[in-house]
Amino acid sequence: MNKTFELVLRWLVGLMMLVFGANKFLHFIPTPDMEESDLTTFFQGIMASKYLMFLVGMVEMVVGILFLTKKWMPFALVLLAPISVNIVFIHLFLDPANIAMALLVFIVNIALIYAYWGNLKYLFK
Numbered sequence: 001m002n003k004t005f006e007l008v009l010r011w012l013v014g015l016m017m018l019v020f021g022a023n024k025f026l027h028f029i030p031t032p033d034m035e036e037s038d039l040t041t042f043f044q045g046i047m048a049s050k051y052l053m054f055l056v057g058m059v060e061m062v063v064g065i066l067f068l069t070k071k072w073m074p075f076a077l078v079l080l081a082p083i084s085v086n087i088v089f090i091h092l093f094l095d096p097a098n099i100a101m102a103l104l105v106f107i108v109n110i111a112l113i114y115a116y117w118g119n120l121k122y123l124f125k
Contacts, residue, residue, distance in 0.1 A: 066079075
């Protein structure tokens with residue numbers, strides 16, 4: 001993969017993860033008023049757990065920082081994989097109209113896994 005393209009992908013997803021992770025604590029992105037739906041019920045359940053949103057926000061921020069600094073990239077990619085899959089599934093089943101960014105994160109994660117495959121292939125032996 002072209003190094004410049006990899007840099008753009010890393011920064012794009014790194015900034016997204018850092019911003020959306022920090023938003024889980026600081027709430028600087030306004031949430032739209034949503035009518036009662038499966039999505040609101042789902043997020044009410046996550047918020048009721050008291051720890052899950054904190055954990056996801058912390059992992060997203062750690063992944064974002066690791067992506068931006070290019071430190072421990074294989075570790076960051078492994079951390080991001082289940083998060084990106086869950087983001088896609090949440091949007092696929094509960095909010096399909098807003099799936100575009102979720103797919104972007106997932107596809108970039110797959111592309112970067114491919115780019116770092118030499119460092120990750122031992123996990124699959």
